[in-house]
Amino acid sequence: MEDLPVTTVVALAGFLAGTVFGATANKTNFCTMGSLSDIVFMGDYSRFRSWLLAMAVAIAGAQAMHMTGMIDLYESIYLTPNLGWLGAIIGGLMFGFGMTMAGGCAGKNLIRVGGGNLKSIVVVMVMGIFGYMTLRGLIGLARLELETSNLDLSEMGLASQGMVDLIAAAIGSEAEGIRLGVAAVVVLGLLAYCFKNAEFRSSPGNVLGGLIIGAMVPVGWWITGVLGADEFDPMPLFSFTFVSPAGESIQYLMTFTGATINFGIATVGGVILGSFLVAAGGRTFRIESFTDSDDMIRHLFGAALMGTGGIIALGCTIGQGLTGMSTLALGSLIALVSIILGGLIGLKYMEEGTLGGALKALVTRA
Secondary structure (H helix, E strand, O other): OOOOOHHHHHHHHHHHHHHHHHHHHHOOOHHHHHHHHHHHOOOOHHHHHHHHHHHHHHHHHHHHHHOOOOOHHHHHHOOEEEEEEHHHHHHHHHHHHHHHHHOOOOOHHHHHHHEEEHHHHHHHHHHHHHHHHHHHHHHHHHHHHHHHEEEEHHHHOOOOOOOHHHHHHHHHOHHHHHHHHHHHHHHHHHHHHHOOOHHHHOOOHHHHHHHHHHHHHHHHHHHHHHHHHOEEEOOOOOOOOOOOHHHHHHHHOOOOOOOOHHHHHHHHHHHHHHHHHHHHHHHOOEEEEEHHHHHHHHHHHHHHHHHHHHHHHHOOOHHHHHHHOOOEHHHHHHHHHHHHHHHHHHHHHHHHHHHHHHHHHHHOOO
């Protein structure tokens, strides 16, 4: 592999990591939207705990790699001093609501593509198109307008939007001096919440899913930050996220000649393959299509919201909820909370039939 271009090495490693991600998510039924649905309709927090376990593993791995100098998380898009708080809120709400209309988040729909779901192929394509339109096309004008509300934390003397940096500034300390303590409190708190529940402890699928999916985030950081650390042409520091890579994958397929595959595109392909291998091996591969026109319209609407919202919020349930959170960025926390709230509103909307009814039901429940 020493003779291969660094872009090829990163792509191959990303494809393998994506395959592990897809196979694990399919086998363990790992799904953020599904976990919220379990809570709302069944009062079951097991899959939500699996997702929080993945977050704990992602944070522990990423912070350890940063503290040992293996990677520099400040080179990621999540720790810039430019805090897009409004985009995180609006984009997060859009994405969260959209994933309920589309039957799952970006990652879950990629998993379903591998399992034979034709609806998810349409969802991924529409999500990718709208994501790319928001990133570089027509909707990008609205995104740029939202960015005028961003807070430049450097004007306040802050180097980044990292919660470690914010706490350090508040107590008059150095960020690296308290990083281990802050990360330990967050990780141990998440682990305590997950494993205090006997039902979760006795659910090997949820535990294994959380551990492996969470581990894929620092693996992604390692692939781009270490394998991709070419002296002359270094790769951008990146890990798992699916909205912008879905759009880039569509563009790559249409402009293969002269196009360059990157980590994100490779992981999209890997996730689909991994899911397919598990579905085919377990004989769960099933062709599924839209039941009627209303079903199709709902999925198209959700896909458009996910594509647009995921770019505005700088990530999806994986991109912000796991990868972004692994950096302990404030913007990622804001986006994550907004995605969860949007998802809860969407689930209640599907139950109540109106947005007003959904909001009333959530307020009453709270």
